[in-house]
Amino acid sequence: MGVDWIVVGAGFTGATFAERMATAGRRVLIVDRRAHIGGNAHDETNAHGILVHRYGPHIFHTNSEAVWRYLGKFTEWRAYEHHVLALIEGKLVPIPFNLDSLAALLSKKAAARIESALINQYGFGKRVPILKLRTSEQPDIRDFADYVYRNVFEGYTLKQWQLRPEELSASVTARVPISISRDARYFQDNFQAIPLHGYAEMFRRMLEHPNIAVALDYDWKRSMVKGRHTRVLFTGAIDEFLDYRFGPLPYRSIRFEERTLQKIQHQPVGTINYPNDYNFTRITEQKIITSQRAAVTTLITEFPRSHEPGRTIAYYPIPRDDNRLLYGKYAAAVKAEFPDVCFAGRLADYQYYDMDQACARALKLASELGGPARLEARP
Ligand SMILES: Cc1cc2nc3c(=O)[nH]c(=O)nc-3n(C[C@H](O)[C@H](O)[C@H](O)COP(=O)(O)OP(=O)(O)OC[C@H]3O[C@@H](n4cnc5c(N)ncnc54)[C@H](O)[C@@H]3O)c2cc1C
DSSP states (O other): OOOSEEEEOOSHHHHHHHHHHHHTTOOEEEEOSSSSSSGGGOEEEOTTSOEEETTSOOOEEESOHHHHHHHTTTOOEEEOOOBEEEEETTEEEEESOOHHHHHHHSOHHHHHHHHHHHHHHHOTTOEEOHHHHTTOSSHHHHHHHHHHIIIIIIHHHHHHHSSOGGGSOHHHHHTSOEESSSOOBSOOOSEEEEETTOHHHHHHHHHOOTTEEEEOSOOOOGGGOOSSSSEEEEOSOHHHHTTTTTOOOOEEEEEEEEEEESSSOOOSSSEEEOSSSSSOOEEEEHHHHHTOOOSSEEEEEEEEEEOOTTTSOOOEEOOOHHHHHHHHHHHHHHHHHOTTEEEOSTTTTTOOOOHHHHHHHHHHHHHHTTOOSSOOOOO
16 A cells, blocks of 8 residues: 555654554554564563563653643553662662651761751752752752762662763753652652553554554665655664764663562562662562562563664663764754654654653654644544
8 A cells, every 4th residue: 555654663752653643644654673563662471471561661651731641542541650769778768869768878867957958958849950969058968969979879870871970961860869858759740650451552552543554573774765755754763774874873771681489579669779789770570560460570670781783772872962962963964865754752863752752752743744733532
């Protein structure tokens, strides 16, 4: 069949765009080189019957009502608020580091003194990035910030990125600020949930449209851009698209190790971080995130590693100014040479997106390119 759009990549970006264009009456072919749809949000049941997030734990959270309503057309939700603890000096303390973490690690007197200094300086309930806290004029706060920096941020960042926190864009450490409160939730967004029947099922419903054809195990190449009748949305890696012409864009990869224990529950919370010990960063217990009931439980341990194009999966763009400049060269080249190809998504934009951001980006792009002006009511 003739198609109006070829969408390369069936993750959040590609699937959202494909669904919107199909609903607007366009014929869409969506391809992915993997054997499944859903991109990095894919989930599947393992040999022990536990639903696992194949590419690392994925917790949906957003403040965007538009994204929440849009995805709600394809899934029911199970409310879930993520909690994280970190092993520090032999104790498990809440992350983001908050007033309870402070109380768990310092003497009663010292914790009370720093707590009131923080509240006086920033106000109860505020969230302050660690690098900002380290520049405080108050010696007490500065000393405290140095302690948290050393014990919570430095080791974790070195393991995750092989860089020190100040060598990365400030946005990275700002993602997990110090919380001057007792709110132990990892995310503060208005909507926090997991698709009731899993991500794979949600994606299946998104792409189940008479105007959409799906081709899996299908590696799309630049040479396939022919003629001007079919438009292309490319959500793969922009450097790969141009055969790494200016050199590869740096990424971090991860090795996931999965083990299943013959017990109902192993951890007190969904994820435990190990900032200072071992060579892995965190362990997540899948069942806690999905609320699945089973006699066994599966743990996923994350070992960060360097990325080798073609051999490992590119997970995290490394947010540094020099990398952004390199990305700019690729963006300028594709704009000049491939004006009919659109680029969007975490690999094409070389930008870390949460799932809701990838979805929002695709919704906006679709509405600019002839997709439906507004969201239809749920049948
Ligand atoms: C470990 C980890 C944990 C995360 N946890 C969360 C979380 O808790 N909450 C959250 O909101 N976000 C989380 N994210 C982010 C989330 O994974 C992304 O927001 C989302 O995957 C972005 O979707 P995308 O479509 O842009 O990219 P992807 O999901 O990467 O999809 C791109 C697709 O394109 C395909 N592709 C690429 N090139 C080609 C080609 N040439 N031919 C055919 N197919 C191609 C790929 O196979 C892939 O399936 C996490 C990310 C990681 C790495």
